[in-house]
Amino acid sequence: MDIKALISRLTLEEKAGLCSGADFWHTKAVERLGIPATMVSDGPHGLRKQDQEVDHLGINDSIKAVCFPAASATAASFDKELLTRMGEAIGDSCQHEGLSVVLGPAVNIKRSPLCGRNFEYFSEDPYLAGQLSAAFIHGVQSRNVGTSIKHFAANSQEHRRMSSSSDADERTLREIYLPAFETAVKEEQPWTVMCSYNRINGVFASENPWLLTEVLRKEWGFEGYVMSDWGAVSDRVAGVAAGLDLEMPSSGGFNDRKIVEAVRAGKLDEALVDQAVERILNIVFRFTENAKPDTPWDKEEQHLLAADIAADCMVLLKNEDNLLPLSGEDEIAFIGEFAEKPRFQGGGSSHINCFKTTSALEAADGLKIRYARGYSAAQDCATDEQIAEAVAAAKKAKAAVVFAGLPDVYESEGYDRKHMRMPECQNRLIEAVAEANPNTVVVLHNGSPVEMPWISKVKAVLEAYLGGQAVGLATVRVLFGEVSPSGCLPESFPKKLEDNPSYLFYGGEGDTAEYREGIFVGYRYYDKKGTDLLFPFGHGLSYTSFSFSDLCLSSEKITDQESLTATVKVTNTGSRPGKTAVQLYVSDCESSVLRPVRELKGFEKITLQPGETKEVSFTLDKRSFAYWNTRIHDWHVESGEFCIQIGRSSRDIVLTEKVFVESTVSLPKHYDMNSIFMDIMEDPRAETILEPVLKGFREAFLSSGEEQSDAAQEAISSEMSLAMFNYMPLRTLLSFAGEQADPDLLDRILTALNS
Numbered sequence: 001m002d003i004k005a006l007i008s009r010l011t012l013e014e015k016a017g018l019c020s021g022a023d024f025w026h027t028k029a030v031e032r033l034g035i036p037a038t039m040v041s042d043g044p045h046g047l048r049k050q051d052q053e054v055d056h057l058g059i060n061d062s063i064k065a066v067c068f069p070a071a072s073a074t075a076a077s078f079d080k081e082l083l084t085r086m087g088e089a090i091g092d093s094c095q096h097e098g099l100s101v102v103l104g105p106a107v108n109i110k111r112s113p114l115c116g117r118n119f120e121y122f123s124e125d126p127y128l129a130g131q132l133s134a135a136f137i138h139g140v141q142s143r144n145v146g147t148s149i150k151h152f153a154a155n156s157q158e159h160r161r162m163s164s165s166s167d168a169d170e171r172t173l174r175e176i177y178l179p180a181f182e183t184a185v186k187e188e189q190p191w192t193v194m195c196s197y198n199r200i201n202g203v204f205a206s207e208n209p210w211l212l213t214e215v216l217r218k219e220w221g222f223e224g225y226v227m228s229d230w231g232a233v234s235d236r237v238a239g240v241a242a243g244l245d246l247e248m249p250s251s252g253g254f255n256d257r258k259i260v261e262a263v264r265a266g267k268l269d270e271a272l273v274d275q276a277v278e279r280i281l282n283i284v285f286r287f288t289e290n291a292k293p294d295t296p297w298d299k300e301e302q303h304l305l306a307a308d309i310a311a312d313c314m315v316l317l318k319n320e321d322n323l324l325p326l327s328g329e330d331e332i333a334f335i336g337e338f339a340e341k342p343r344f345q346g347g348g349s350s351h352i353n354c355f356k357t358t359s360a361l362e363a364a365d366g367l368k369i370r371y372a373r374g375y376s377a378a379q380d381c382a383t384d385e386q387i388a389e390a391v392a393a394a395k396k397a398k399a400a401v402v403f404a405g406l407p408d409v410y411e412s413e414g415y416d417r418k419h420m421r422m423p424e425c426q427n428r429l430i431e432a433v434a435e436a437n438p439n440t441v442v443v444l445h446n447g448s449p450v451e452m453p454w455i456s457k458v459k460a461v462l463e464a465y466l467g468g469q470a471v472g473l474a475t476v477r478v479l480f481g482e483v484s485p486s487g488c489l490p491e492s493f494p495k496k497l498e499d500n501p502s503y504l505f506y507g508g509e510g511d512t513a514e515y516r517e518g519i520f521v522g523y524r525y526y527d528k529k530g531t532d533l534l535f536p537f538g539h540g541l542s543y544t545s546f547s548f549s550d551l552c553l554s555s556e557k558i559t560d561q562e563s564l565t566a567t568v569k570v571t572n573t574g575s576r577p578g579k580t581a582v583q584l585y586v587s588d589c590e591s592s593v594l595r596p597v598r599e600l601k602g603f604e605k606i607t608l609q610p611g612e613t614k615e616v617s618f619t620l621d622k623r624s625f626a627y628w629n630t631r632i633h634d635w636h637v638e639s640g641e642f643c644i645q646i647g648r649s650s651r652d653i654v655l656t657e658k659v660f661v662e663s664t665v666s667l668p669k670h671y672d673m674n675s676i677f678m679d680i681m682e683d684p685r686a687e688t689i690l691e692p693v694l695k696g697f698r699e700a701f702l703s704s705g706e707e708q709s710d711a712a713q714e715a716i717s718s719e720m721s722l723a724m725f726n727y728m729p730l731r732t733l734l735s736f737a738g739e740q741a742d743p744d745l746l747d748r749i750l751t752a753l754n755s
């Protein structure tokens with residue numbers, strides 16, 4: 001298809017029209033030229049194809065589909081292949097249903113446990129979010145169906161989501177809020193990007209030329225089209241100029257006319273409209289010319305896949321006395337409504353109309369299970385009778401499993417949580433059951449961390465997150481040992497909300513949300529502060545055990561242009577087969593800028609039989625060592641030693657090796673009259689250049705002049721003199737030189753230093 005030729009035959013009105021949706025879910029057709037309409041659909045963890053009444057909040061029904069685990073759960077798998085398999089399955093269903101683009105993955109950073117949409121997002125860590133989203137995109141797009149990575153960018157709260165400005169500094173945006181998008185774009189070229197509702201430093205994402213053109217296209221090389229989030233357009237003409245190609249859902253022709261008027265008035269270059277149309281049509285035809293409507297969609301098969309995926313996402317947080325796995329021979333109490341009606345997905349645009357669900361109670365059919373409902377999630381209450389019934393069931397059983405977590409209303413798209421607590425009635429229930437039976441297990445269904453006031457009273461906790469429609473099947477497989485848990489927390493679980501770094505500023509004041517904690521999000525903050533946590537980032541237990549040995553680096557010294565290979569041996573030292581996620585962190589041993597203690601820069605999920613050893617290898621490059629330098633507006637590695645660390649979590653490092661990385665970039669320096677001696681003297685040439693003045697100046701300031709009577713006074717005095725000298729600006733050469741002050745000499749010194 002010669003798209004440029006096609007565009008030349010379109011009228012300005014038709015072109016402007018193509019820049020917005022025909023309705024909620026379709027791009028426009030131009031029948032006279034054979035341009036078809038295409039359909040897009042939420043996403044991301046299954047299809048929400050609405051073919052009747054439409055809305056973007058998951059209110060009206062959509063077709064029956066398969067609900068896979070939400071991103072909060074799949075992130076815990078630390079498994080790229082798993083995300084690819086899930087993407088392939090969703091891609092197949094899109095082909096079957098004629099959907100050109102699935103609206104996801106959603107990769108926003110979990111800045112606070114409170115964000116209502118955390119269940120849809122991967123992690124507090126941009127590297128993990130980037131790698132997993134790239135793997136998902138790879139899977140979907142391998143089926144010739146597009147993705148729409150969202151919500152670009154810095155959209156980490158629901159409060160005032162359509163007007164709030166995420167105000168973050170340059171380094172914070174580059175190191176925390178942009179890299180997940182960057183990795184996905186550079187590695188997988190998602191067909192589309194969805195810009196977010198919010199503003200960034202005052203400018204709406206939907207009309208932000210820096211974001212949509214400078215960064216996304218010029219720096220990262222994005223080739224697809226940018227669509228708006230539903231209703232995110234404020235100034236459509238500014239949006240076209242900034243690089244927003246498609247407005248969704250539509251503005252009933254209002255904004256299309258604005259585009260036409262702006263072109264006619266000479267306020268908008270028509271070439272920019274052509275460019276937007278070209279980008280949209282590229283994708284429209286990429287899909288339609290390769291559509292495979294006869295792709296089978298076997299929902300039963302995908303249900304089983306959803307169960308396999310969910311099982312590999314579960315995180316065993318605690319397992320005292322190896323209480324888990326349970327034995328199928330024993331009588332076990334299943335307590336809590338979620339055993340019967342699991343909470344397995346979140347509310348809002350990602351809400352899927354499941355063709356079936358499997359609860360733990362159904363999945364445990366044939367086992368010796370005694371069930372007590374314990375509470376009502378919808379009413380958020382537990383009656384005394386319900387608690388008494390639960391206690392009685394617990395007393396009679398070998399072990400009691402309480403299925404608890406957050407009811408639907410606690411977390412959803414559209415609003416944020418106000419606190420991090422579980423329902424009071426469930427906390428009460430857990431305490432009562434734990435009192436009745438020392439072998440109490442808690443299974444959690446939640447999209448985001450919760451406080452666990454009962455943690456010391458229960459023996460085991462299994463975090464199932466929102467595990468999709470087959471979560472019950474997966475839970476039973478894990479509880480009874482058919483699958484050994486292998487998930488790791490993709491986010492830190494603080495003990496209490498107040499410990500979270502964004503606690504004081506989250507949500508913002510009015511329409512301004514200041515990201516004041518900067519780059520110190522999640523474990524980057526907790527590890528720096530040494531905060532006592534409930535569970536750290538990366539934590540997750542197993543039914544077997546793994547040992548790590550022989551961490552080897554391919555070199556002791558590299559430049560920032562070279563890559564480094566790190567290999568490590570992992571052995572299954574237990575008696576069961578199992579999977580584990582090997583986590584690699586990089587720590588800058590000494591840095592002149594403020595940096596996190598360590599950052600995740602590699603992870604691999606492996607399967608090991610008992611006694612088996614595998615070697616895992618990681619490739620590290622400049623980005624693994626770099627920070628965003630705001631002086632050069634680029635990634636920069638400071639020459640020096642870095643620790644390469646293998647950890648069971650960000651808090652449990654088991655192996656460390658060092659590498660020296662040499663920077664090949666010399667940072668531009670500029671000195672002026674106000675540059676201080678401490679900075680100037682770091683320049684190797686400074687000693688020579690300043691030679692004519694330095695000696696006398698030093699003598700004046702570094703010797704105290706007076707005889708000191710006691711040693712302590714002398715020490716203070718010399719420390720003080722040194723500090724005085726270090727912090728003095730160059731201009732003080734004049735102030736303190738008295739008669740000898742020579743401004744020309746100072747000029748010559750500055751010229752020499754800056755040359």
Ligand code: BGC
Pocket residue numbers: 042055056057103150229230349
């Ligand atoms: C959400 C998007 C979603 C869109 C379409 C918006 O409200 O923020 O994530 O894709 O609606 O349903």
